[in-house]
Amino acid sequence: MVDIVTREKRSKMMANIGGKDTKPEMAIRKGLHALGYRYRLHVKDLPGKPDIVFTKYRAVIQINGCFWHKHNCHLFKWPSTHKSFWKKEIEGKYLRNIENTKCLLENGWRILTIWECALKGKTQLSGESVIRKVEAWFHSTETVAQIEGKTEK
């Protein structure tokens, strides 16, 4: 057995875990739009192609898949097979993310990370509460912030 995952299979896995345009993400976008916030999606000319970009607030929102971004929560667990492959993939993504974050900050952007565990599963927050947190952040002075799922009991 070869310790690789085909490109095709990998892109399927990516699509399933915290992929683009997932339903909870759409709900958040719609909610913000309804409140009058205007944004661009997956902006290619910014480092890391941020998911949602609010030019007026010089703010970006990143929706992070907990698995791909090694989040300290119930959605992340090192896979038990193909360990070296996953380690390389996930650490690589983690390091790229740090680079992108640095670059955005240097260019005066603010970054809000919304973790997948805040949007789905047993730790999810209500859409309304996520939207309220996003709004509060827009009007705050916090440069970097994150919204995570509820703490497990």
Ligand SMILES: [Zn+2]
């Ligand atoms: Zn998480």
